[in-house]
Structures are given as C-alpha cells and as structure tokens.
Amino acid sequence: MKAADVMTTNIVTVRPEASVRAVAETLLKHGISAVPVVDGEGRPLGVISEGDLMPRNEKAREARRDWWLQILSEGDAVHPDYLQFLKSDHRTAAQIMVSPVLTVDESVSLAEIADMLFENNIKRVPVLRDGRIVGIVSRADLLKTIAGPGHLRGRDPVHDDGSALPMASDKLEALSQKHKAAAPPPHDPAADEVSASAFQALRVEHEQHEEEQRREAKRIADEKHHRQASQMLASHLTDEAWEHMMHNARATAKKGEEEHLLLRFPAELCSDHGRAVNAPDPEWPSTLRGMAADIYLRWKAELRPHGFSLQARVVDFPDGIPGDIGLYLSWGKHDDVAH
Incomplete structure (x- = not known):
C-alpha cells in the first residue's frame, strides 16, 4: 500500500505571513498539534508544532516552562490560556517554522513512511503530488493498517480478504505497541501512610x-x-x-x-x-x-x-x-x- 491509500486529505495549513497567534488559534480550532506552512501554490515551506510556539526570550521561557510543558503535552491541542500569552508575540509563521520539512510522494510505501517516522522521531509527514501538499500520513494512519483492512479508506471489508495488505514492518508493529496505554500500577498501601x-x-x-x-x-x-x-x-x-x-x-x-x-x-x-x-x-x-x-x-x-x-x-x-x-x-x- 502507498501513502495515497491511507493519507488524510482534509488538510489544515497556514501561510508564512500568518502571526503566531493565528497559528495557535488554528491548532486550537482544529484540535491538532502541528500544522504545515505552505506558499500560495500549496508547496510546503516548513512545519510548526506546539513546541515551536514557546517564547524565545530566555527568561520568559524559563518562567513558564513547567506550566507550558503540562499544557502542551504530547497529543493535546493548544490550551486556550496560551492564546492570551501569544498576544504580545509579533513573530510570523515563517520565523518560527522548522524548515525544510520532510515530505514523501504519494506513491511511497507505508513501510518506508514508518521507517522515516521512526528514524526522524516525528509524528506525521506531508504527502506531495507534483510538489504540492495533498495529504498527511500520521502514526495513527499507519496504525489503521495494522488494525485491519476495514479501517482503510476505499477498501471493501466484505470482499477483501486482506491479502493485498503488505506485511507490516517491525517499525509499524512498534508504533502499535507505543500507542498502547500502560496498565496502571497496583495500589501501594504504604502510599496512605x-x-x-x-x-x-x-x-x-x-x-x-x-x-x-x-x-x-x-x-x-x-x-x-x-x-x-x-x-x-x-x-x-x-x-x-x-x-x-x-x-x-x-x-x-x-x-x-x-x-x-x-x-x-x-x-x-x-x-x-x-x-x-x-x-x-x-x-x-x-x-x-x-x-x-x-x-x-x-x-x-x-x-x-x-x-x-x-x-x-x-x-x-x-x-x-x-x-x-x-x-x-x-x-x-x-x-x-x-x-
């Protein structure tokens, strides 16, 4: 299977001239933790995650670091209180984005994408067609391939016996294990002392x-x-x-x-x-x-x-x-x- 088979096509993007506050509002509105920055023709210029919204001033960052680490925990959308802080930030998306951004063509295999996510320790990768972004493949999209053919867009779970699914790579299996919640530790009576x-x-x-x-x-x-x-x-x-x-x-x-x-x-x-x-x-x-x-x-x-x-x-x-x-x-x- 290829990137085009599982990618999310409902893409949220921002322009390079967007303000930091506008970027944060976009993350909050759509419940996402990162957004690609694209030019007028849809070509990716960079990517902005929650962590990139942290203040660059050293004293301000140190004073707020512990609080923001809780607010901007992995997988959570930007907290509304953070938007108030961003009012005084006059930077643009082009100034805070991570660039260049890793991308894949829509014909790239899922195993190759899994390798890329693991080797670069990233959660998602934009998918390009003729140099323009047409989708995004995330870890969650890859996990759906492990969950079964019924989860895949465009597949028929009744007539598809799953033989067309490629063998999941070790990294895809590791992705699945990584997302399983750990069992809570047993209660320790000494904790009530x-x-x-x-x-x-x-x-x-x-x-x-x-x-x-x-x-x-x-x-x-x-x-x-x-x-x-x-x-x-x-x-x-x-x-x-x-x-x-x-x-x-x-x-x-x-x-x-x-x-x-x-x-x-x-x-x-x-x-x-x-x-x-x-x-x-x-x-x-x-x-x-x-x-x-x-x-x-x-x-x-x-x-x-x-x-x-x-x-x-x-x-x-x-x-x-x-x-x-x-x-x-x-x-x-x-x-x-x-x-």
Whole structure:
C-alpha cells in the first residue's frame, strides 16, 4: 500500500505571513498539534508544532516552562490560556517554522513512511503530488493498517480478504505497541501512610520524577536540534524563501526596528559548532554551512552593496555551550558584523 491509500486529505495549513497567534488559534480550532506552512501554490515551506510556539526570550521561557510543558503535552491541542500569552508575540509563521520539512510522494510505501517516522522521531509527514501538499500520513494512519483492512479508506471489508495488505514492518508493529496505554500500577498501601518520613519520600519521588522529565525533554530537544541541523545542512535557500525573508525584514523595519532575524539554526550547522560566532571571530562566516551559508552569500551579493550588515549571535547556551545561532540582517549600526 502507498501513502495515497491511507493519507488524510482534509488538510489544515497556514501561510508564512500568518502571526503566531493565528497559528495557535488554528491548532486550537482544529484540535491538532502541528500544522504545515505552505506558499500560495500549496508547496510546503516548513512545519510548526506546539513546541515551536514557546517564547524565545530566555527568561520568559524559563518562567513558564513547567506550566507550558503540562499544557502542551504530547497529543493535546493548544490550551486556550496560551492564546492570551501569544498576544504580545509579533513573530510570523515563517520565523518560527522548522524548515525544510520532510515530505514523501504519494506513491511511497507505508513501510518506508514508518521507517522515516521512526528514524526522524516525528509524528506525521506531508504527502506531495507534483510538489504540492495533498495529504498527511500520521502514526495513527499507519496504525489503521495494522488494525485491519476495514479501517482503510476505499477498501471493501466484505470482499477483501486482506491479502493485498503488505506485511507490516517491525517499525509499524512498534508504533502499535507505543500507542498502547500502560496498565496502571497496583495500589501501594504504604502510599496512605501519614508520617513525616512518608511525606518526605513523596517529595523525593516528585523530585526524581521531575528530573526524569527534564532529562527526557533535553533528549528530545537534542534530537530535534540534530535533525534540524541535518536538514538545514542538506537544504538550500530558494528564491521564494529569500523573498519571504525580505518581506518579513521590511515589516520589521516598519515597526521601527533596526534588525531582523533571518534564520535561527542549531550551532551544529557551523563547522566549529558556533565557537567563532561566540568569540566573536571575524572569520565566523567561513564556518557557516548549508542554508546559513546560502543566506550569507545572498546577503553578500545582493544586500551588502546597499548598506545592509549581517550579524551572527548565539541566542542560547544550553548546558553552557552554544545552542542556537541567529543570523540578523541589520540596517542600523552594530559591532561584530560582517560587512
């Protein structure tokens, strides 16, 4: 079976110029946890998940992290209270989306899609026809193939003996197991004990649970960073993406600002993992790779002659080392910029 046989065709998308608040409202309205960003012809430019709506300001993120982790738990739609917070966020979908986005052709087999979901630790993948998005295949869609032929769109459960179904791969079976709810633990009478030592044990248990959550969140974030760096390393800046960047930069200037974030990317995309940018070393442009290098070359050829500067800054330091790096287009005066 192919992607076209099981994909969801009722697609919800947003445009790159959509505000963060509009994206959040779209997720809430449709009860989904991620949405593709497409251009005017339906070509995918990126994808935005609930986690991408988190504030970029470090202090704001730290102050709200524990609460938002509960609100934005896996599989849940955006909480209405979060929309109130987003009122002050003036970023656009193009600025927060993860790009490039992994896609498949409608003729790709389900086993190949299962492999892609597992290898990249993602929940869904857009399906393309002639470069335009026509559907989405999610883990749930794949699980329906395991549940039986009666769940598949366009199949006749009466006359179909299931022989046309491909053998489910190990990864499809693993997907099924992953979605089965774990049985609740048996009741422990000691949990009802009323004593200082029992309460202290509960506190320790809570701290251990929080530490496990922090480690898991870090693991997921590290995997996402590595995956994003690999995608950006293999991708190149298109004319359309560049035009969107310039459109957003112009909008930023109209708001009275002197610089605009063109691209935020993992430090892994630099050949030295961001050390030259952090120093700062005037040779930092030579460490850029992939899409970041394309943006630098485009700026050098088209914007530098007109007085624009380009600045690279480390925007966060997880565990004390460079995490994400931002490329900022400037029409004001800044130090440590490429001229």
